[in-house]
Amino acid sequence: MKTSLCLVIDYSTTASQTEEVCEILGNSQKLVHEIVQVVVNKNCDNLSEAAIKALSALCSLESNKESLVKGGAIDGIIRYISRCDTTRQKNLAPLAMTTMMKLLVLESGKEALVNHVNGIETLVKMVFKVCNQECSESAVGILSIVCSDFGSAREVAIGAGVLSQLLFLLQSQCGTKTKTKARMLLKLLRSKWTEESMH
Incomplete structure (x- = not known):
């Protein structure tokens, strides 16, 4: 169910004319927190990867970035890439790191990384x-x-x-x-x- 939710978020934020939906989802601290918890799930790579896609999709909107940083996205991404098998063909470490880079436009994003x-x-x-x-x-x-x-x-x-x-x-x-x-x-x-x- 969590995988499906992440995939729905990914789809809903990339579909046309859904900027408002993306903003509502991205500014829900409870939802962001839940997605981050899924990212750091060590027991299910497929679930973590769906959550990385959801974070990336939410990060596409500038107004969501502060909410993502506050919700622990930097920590989640670091924990994901630290355990990631980068030899896997379908590995999403590059997407996770691209998402992190987008969050570094914020001073709070840089501080979250440096203080981690x-x-x-x-x-x-x-x-x-x-x-x-x-x-x-x-x-x-x-x-x-x-x-x-x-x-x-x-x-x-x-x-x-x-x-x-x-x-x-x-x-x-x-x-x-x-x-x-x-x-x-x-x-x-x-x-x-x-x-x-x-x-």
């Missing part, structure tokens, strides 16, 4: 994924956003081994776009580290 006990480390582990370039690109993009704004995020990322992960990524067969983002993040981390060490 495993948030930055989980993303660092996703940087070098030979079997899933989408995950690598998203992870680099997300880390670039938070490391640009938060010294604590840079510190944790460097401590978690992001520099070596980025170097591995640059030596791999990943796409040009991913490599460009990886170089930009490396440059950011090096310049910020140099700047901070001078003070």
Whole structure:
């Protein structure tokens, strides 16, 4: 029943002329909380994946984003990708990470990620994924956003081994776009580290 509900949300928010429905659903804290609980369900991948699709659909509307962050969407996505088997063909980690990136337009979204006990480390582990370039690109993009704004995020990322992960990524067969983002993040981390060490 929960899977069906998530699929209905996904459909109803992508169908034409349903922006109002999407806003009503996305601003229901109880519904958002329930979807997040389904996302973190370790016992049923199909159910979690349906919930990721529902979160992504709700995130398509700007006015829903604050409600999703308040409802724990960042935590749910981190917990989902941390246990995700990225070698699976139907894996939804790329969609989950794209959804997270959309939530980072909000300061509260960035803070939820930076303050999460495993948030930055989980993303660092996703940087070098030979079997899933989408995950690598998203992870680099997300880390670039938070490391640009938060010294604590840079510190944790460097401590978690992001520099070596980025170097591995640059030596791999990943796409040009991913490599460009990886170089930009490396440059950011090096310049910020140099700047901070001078003070």
